[in-house]
């Protein structure tokens with residue numbers, strides 16, 4: 001029996017030194033010692049060859065050997081479960097993930113939000129109104145009677161079922177609707193989509209976006225208008241931008257003006273964008289015409305007001321140097337994703 005006991009001692013040493021760095025090595029250990037044809041079973045089978053007086057001692061040795069192998073297996077198993085994964089086909093959770101494509105705000109939305117936030121700081125609230133409008137709110141109340149030639153400038157789309165309804169040509173309909181409510185003072189900006197019957201080109205579209213502003217109260221003057229718009233321009237385009245007003249004509253304001261800013265490209269020296277003048281037009285404005293106030297039931301002898309309106313596309317084109325209006329509605333991702341960093 002001595003050689004058998006020596007053999008078992010050697011296996012015991014082997015068990016004590018065994019390591020299982022991965023699941024494969026652990027399984028090899030299990031098969032070698034604890035499998036159905038493993039060493040524990042094989043050596044147990046030697047019992048029949050052991051002399052009777054030594055069977056008891058051999059049984060004790062074999063029980064201890066089996067226990068050692070089983071305990072070692074449990075130890076190796078728990079260590080393997082907790083160890084970092086090592087084989088090539090397992091997942092490395094510490095690797096960075098695949099980047100997800102993130103969208104960005106549309107440039108028109110970016111600029112509209114910026115305009116709204118500037119005027120909000122001056123106490124202007126946002127008002128909205130219908131895009132399908134009747135003749136009175138889009139034209140009549142704005143001092144544009146049916147035969148007025150200024151209507152030719154704003155041809156639009158009419159609704160088949162009711163030809164007196166149309167798609168609004170400006171957001172001024174919201175001004176009329178707000179003034180009709182009769183709650184004064186009014187200090188509002190009106191962002192929204194408007195429509196014109198125009199041939200689509202790099203500089204014109206059948207729909208675009210406007211922001212209009214309206215302030216009606218007692219003693220509102222042209223100085224208030226200028227100061228408000230100065231503030232807007234400096235916040236929108238920077239402190240170095242120069243501003244000028246040119247007299248103009250709109251049926252719904254008197255006096256009326258168009259406002260230019262110094263060209264953002266050439267700084268006023270003259271270039272293609274400003275047609276060598278050094279100035280670019282950004283909005284129209286004026287004091288609300290007394291007829292318009294009267295049309296809305298506001299006493300023009302007691303109240304005065306100013307109004308202004310600008311195209312968001314125009315401001316966006318100036319701010320981001322976009323040369324073609326159509327890019328804003330084509331949804332070309334190559335164009336849109338350039339504004340990811342501008343949010």
Ligand SMILES: [Zn+2]
Nearest residue numbers: 263266271274
């Ligand atoms: Zn220029």
